Amino acid sequence: xxxxxxxxxxxxxxxxxxxxxxxxxxxxxxxxxxxxxxxxxxxxxxxxxxxxxxxxxxxxxxxxxxxxxxxxxxxxxxxxxxxxxxxxxxxxxxxxxxxxxxxxxxxxxxxxxxxxxxxxxxxxxxxxxxxxxxxxxxxxxxxxxxxxxxxxxxxxxxxxxxxxxxxxxxxxxxxxxxxxxxxxxxxxxxxxxxxxxxxxxxxxxxxxxxxxxxxxxxxxxxxxx
Numbered sequence: 001x002x003x004x005x006x007x008x009x010x011x012x013x014x015x016x017x018x019x020x021x022x023x024x025x026x027x028x029x030x031x032x033x034x035x036x037x038x039x040x041x042x043x044x045x046x047x048x049x050x051x052x053x054x055x056x057x058x059x060x061x062x063x064x065x066x067x068x069x070x071x072x073x074x075x076x077x078x079x080x081x082x083x084x085x086x087x088x089x090x091x092x093x094x095x096x097x098x099x100x101x102x103x104x105x106x107x108x109x110x111x112x113x114x115x116x117x118x119x120x121x122x123x124x125x126x127x128x129x130x131x132x133x134x135x136x137x138x139x140x141x142x143x144x145x146x147x148x149x150x151x152x153x154x155x156x157x158x159x160x161x162x163x164x165x166x167x168x169x170x171x172x173x174x175x176x177x178x179x180x181x182x183x184x185x186x187x188x189x190x191x192x193x194x195x196x197x198x199x200x201x202x203x204x205x206x207x208x209x210x211x212x213x214x215x216x217x218x219x220x221x222x223x224x225x
Contacts, residue, residue: 024174025070026078026134026141031105041066044077047107056086059096065132069102071139071174076110076181077103080129080143095125098145100132100172100183113183115145115170118192124149130167133199135206140173140186142199168193169202 033040044066052060060083069076082098102111117124128146135142148165171190175182189209196202 023070024134024139026067026132029068030077041077041079043107044079044103047103047109048079048081048101051101051109052083056089057083058089059084061129065129067132071181072176074181075105077105077107078132078141080132080145082126082129082145095123095147096127098126098129098143098147100141100143102181102183111181111183113172113185115143115168116185116192117147131198133203135171135199136203138171138173138206139175140171141183142169142202143172144169144196144198144202166193167195167197169196169199171202171206 028040030040030043032043045062048062049060052058060081062079062081066077066079069078078100080098080100082096084096088096097114099112099114101109104110115126117126124147126145126147130144130146133142133144134140145168146165147168169190170192171186173184173186175184189206190196190202194202194205196205
């Protein structure tokens with residue numbers, strides 16, 4: 001059985017396992033606010049801002065995307081953000097970083113994932129944490145960002161920065177490891193890089209990928225050599 005067949009079976013198994021688990025829910029149901037149109041996520045962004053200051057991060061932008069998430073029977077808060085690390089501020093690493101952060105009900109950070117890109121000449125600048133969403137029928141988030149690739153030194157003038165913008169949406173499965181929540185990045189179906197601008201287009205691609213993998217695994221299981 002070749003690696004391609006094994007890959008399709010693996011994807012299908014992940015799909016069936018995820019659908020057998022409890023539901024995952026993403027909303028704006030914050031216990032400290034009954035107004036979904038107010039800045040209800042402010043306590044979360046305040047906690048994240050304090051953590052970034054402590055780590056030496058700068059130039060952060062949260063874009064107002066803060067959600068309550070119910071997963072595995074536990075309540076959390078999740079947000080996507082872009083920022084500059086200490087290394088990026090020193091000029092030893094290009095661009096900015098886009099990440100997803102998860103906090104518990106005590107507003108303590110319990111998980112973080114920095115979006116990863118394929119290696120390329122020059123640098124990749126992630127400069128747009130756009131939206132967060134759910135991957136239907138999977139225990140995973142969809143994080144949509146903007147970035148650009150360049151094989152030239154970082155521009156010193158803002159008007160010359162980002163002439164080659166790209167969109168990408170990454171699939172971020174949630175896992176429990178040793179009793180702790182973790183975030184992973186799974187590029188198996190969506191690819192990396194990809195040009196999915198939002199969660200809607202990414203969900204369509206995921207549905208097609210899983211459907212194809214499921215059909216292939218059924219064909220393989222019924223095959224007799």
